[in-house]
Amino acid sequence: MLLIVGDRVAATLTGYGWRMDQGAVIVVRVLAALPTLRFPLEGFLLALEVDKWDWYWLDAGSHSKEYQALYQQWDKVLDLFALGVAAFVALRWRDRTMRTMALVAFLLRAGGVGAFLLTEERWLLVAFPNVFETLFLMYVVFQVIAPGEPMLTGAASATMVFLAALLPKLGEEYYLHMLERRPWDAVNLPIPDAVEPQVWLAVVYLPAAVVVALLVRRGRRLAVEHGRDPAVTL
Numbered sequence: 001m002l003l004i005v006g007d008r009v010a011a012t013l014t015g016y017g018w019r020m021d022q023g024a025v026i027v028v029r030v031l032a033a034l035p036t037l038r039f040p041l042e043g044f045l046l047a048l049e050v051d052k053w054d055w056y057w058l059d060a061g062s063h064s065k066e067y068q069a070l071y072q073q074w075d076k077v078l079d080l081f082a083l084g085v086a087a088f089v090a091l092r093w094r095d096r097t098m099r100t101m102a103l104v105a106f107l108l109r110a111g112g113v114g115a116f117l118l119t120e121e122r123w124l125l126v127a128f129p130n131v132f133e134t135l136f137l138m139y140v141v142f143q144v145i146a147p148g149e150p151m152l153t154g155a156a157s158a159t160m161v162f163l164a165a166l167l168p169k170l171g172e173e174y175y176l177h178m179l180e181r182r183p184w185d186a187v188n189l190p191i192p193d194a195v196e197p198q199v200w201l202a203v204v205y206l207p208a209a210v211v212v213a214l215l216v217r218r219g220r221r222l223a224v225e226h227g228r229d230p231a232v233t234l
Contacts, residue, residue, distance in 0.1 A: 026074075029047075029082070032047045032050040033085045036082070036086050041140040041141065044082075047082040047085075048133070051075075076117065077113075079130070086133075087106040090139075093139065095139070095150050095151050097158055101135060102139065111128060112129075125173055129170050130169055131166050131169055134208050135162075139151055142215060145212070151215055153218075157218075163207075167207065168207055
């Protein structure tokens with residue numbers, strides 16, 4: 001609900017011509033990433049929300065192609081800062097398999113972004129998608145629902161989690177960096193235009209949400225089988 005309200009406020013302000021200079025946006029992006037250290041879920045969602053709106057705050061779409069290319073570069077650096085803060089949090093995860101998977105995903109994304117900054121080859125952002133973002137959200141949401149429980153119990157659950165994070169992100173990165181479009185620009189849904197971004201965002205994260213729900217259900221079933229009270233353990 002807070003994210004929807006934030007969207008509406010940001011849309012209203014930018015609709016009335018409110019803008020920020022680049023230095024102020026950088027400060028806001030950095031400050032928005034820091035609450036993740038104390039509040040992993042809420043802080044990370046805040047960082048993602050701010051990242052979504054900086055293009056409009058800068059009115060980047062009305063600038064030259066050269067400016068937009070420069071925006072892509074510094075935006076990816078700021079993305080890495082927010083992901084790096086989250087990766088620091090991930091270092092403390094008790095689920096070793098999930099921790100390793102997330103940190104490897106972060107390092108691969110960082111390598112892809114570094115290569116993109118050096119070569120300006122946009123396909124590198126597709127080849128090294130931001131899987132870490134979804135993995136982080138999946139784990140912190142799981143821990144909110146099932147605190148203290150291991151999320152992954154074997155190769156099957158690890159594969160399921162990884163694919164749920166990878167496949168939608170590949171599609172999103174392809175649209176953004178190869179087609180240079182948003183999905184809602186290509187497919188007009190029979191809903192209000194203002195709601196389309198939220199619908200597509202839900203589509204991207206739906207596989208991850210389904211997998212987390214299945215893992216929570218499995219955890220509750222195992223708790224019952226081992227004679228524990230799922231209301232307490234989960």
